[in-house]
Amino acid sequence: MKDAITVSVTGAAGQIGYALLFRIASGAMFGPDQPVKLRLIEIEPGMAALEGVIMELEDCAFPLLQGVHGTSDLEDGFTGTNWSLLVGSVPRKDGMERNDLLGINGKIFTGQGQAIAKAAASNVRTLVVGNPCNTNALIAMSNAAGVPAEQFFAMTRLDENRAKSQLAAKAGVHSSDVTNLCIWGNHSATQYPDFTNARIKGQLVSEVISDQAWLQGEFISTVQKRGAAIIKARGLSSAASAANAVVDTVVSLSNETPAGDWHSVAVASSGAYGIEPGLMASMPIRTEADGSWSVVEGVPVDEFSQGKIDATINELREEREAVKHLIPA
Numbered sequence: 001m002k003d004a005i006t007v008s009v010t011g012a013a014g015q016i017g018y019a020l021l022f023r024i025a026s027g028a029m030f031g032p033d034q035p036v037k038l039r040l041i042e043i044e045p046g047m048a049a050l051e052g053v054i055m056e057l058e059d060c061a062f063p064l065l066q067g068v069h070g071t072s073d074l075e076d077g078f079t080g081t082n083w084s085l086l087v088g089s090v091p092r093k094d095g096m097e098r099n100d101l102l103g104i105n106g107k108i109f110t111g112q113g114q115a116i117a118k119a120a121a122s123n124v125r126t127l128v129v130g131n132p133c134n135t136n137a138l139i140a141m142s143n144a145a146g147v148p149a150e151q152f153f154a155m156t157r158l159d160e161n162r163a164k165s166q167l168a169a170k171a172g173v174h175s176s177d178v179t180n181l182c183i184w185g186n187h188s189a190t191q192y193p194d195f196t197n198a199r200i201k202g203q204l205v206s207e208v209i210s211d212q213a214w215l216q217g218e219f220i221s222t223v224q225k226r227g228a229a230i231i232k233a234r235g236l237s238s239a240a241s242a243a244n245a246v247v248d249t250v251v252s253l254s255n256e257t258p259a260g261d262w263h264s265v266a267v268a269s270s271g272a273y274g275i276e277p278g279l280m281a282s283m284p285i286r287t288e289a290d291g292s293w294s295v296v297e298g299v300p301v302d303e304f305s306q307g308k309i310d311a312t313i314n315e316l317r318e319e320r321e322a323v324k325h326l327i328p329a
């Protein structure tokens, strides 16, 4: 039997938590022979609901689940963790400006970054889901003294999956036939789903879908606004698909990327593609068999794409400016 992987999840009693924890415990994230331990973190008002979630996890009698611990104490929650999944944050309310949200949620991620640095395993990887996830990840990373920047990520995989399914529907193929789909920049309405390099059954999308106006217009806006469309239809924000994207992200960061392909996740830029170093920006990423990752080099960026990338990177710069008081020099 392998040693268990410890996974900490914040906001564990929330919607995404409820769709995510059971998949981690069932083996969907780390495979059918990898035991896991869960450390679930909530704020005090969420602790009663978390007790219920823990009872349900126990009632599943999952063969791979070696322990569940619920807490509202950050250091306790991140003790010995190998993967910290930062899902919890405060939702945007009526009348709240974007900068208010950045400030309120930003403060959560300073404390979490510090606690991860203090309590987690040295190999801990952190994936931020709670919005605005790129900038929250930047704050957590900047406050986690001693934890290497390459161990922090923010999630754009839901956007990648949404883009793949839109292209597949247009081309009349299965979503698994769509590869090389990169989301550039911020997980927000400025994100750029790059159709110019995406492939359908190995062929460039433009060779399969001739409707350039759709690609440059409706395709991009459908992906950018999909979250809002789900809120409108369901009355609640996407949760099961978000949880699925968390599973996909961790799987892709833990296993070798198929030859020639890439996956999307926001990482701390080291200057590739002219993206300002330090910003947490989504890019095309490759993972090696040993779990190390790198930015895929040489992906062509045409004039149209560059304009879209500039806009989303600019938004990330503005977000960083709004929270600069939370980022230690």
Ligand code: NAX
Residues within 6 Å of the ligand: 010, 011, 012, 013, 014, 015, 016, 017, 041, 042, 043, 045, 046, 087, 088, 089, 090, 091, 108, 128, 129, 130, 131, 132, 133, 155, 156, 157, 158, 159, 187, 227, 237, 238, 239, 242
């Ligand atoms: P919920 O409101 O259902 O759950 C959030 C949970 O977090 C609550 O139980 C709350 O008590 C807890 N929480 C709040 N502050 C906390 C803190 N400081 N420490 C620990 N727990 C805390 O939201 P849910 O639908 O689960 O969404 C969670 C986050 O994911 C939101 O910020 C949401 O915007 C974001 N999303 C990000 C996506 C992405 O692709 N990156 C897509 C889905 C989702 O919109």
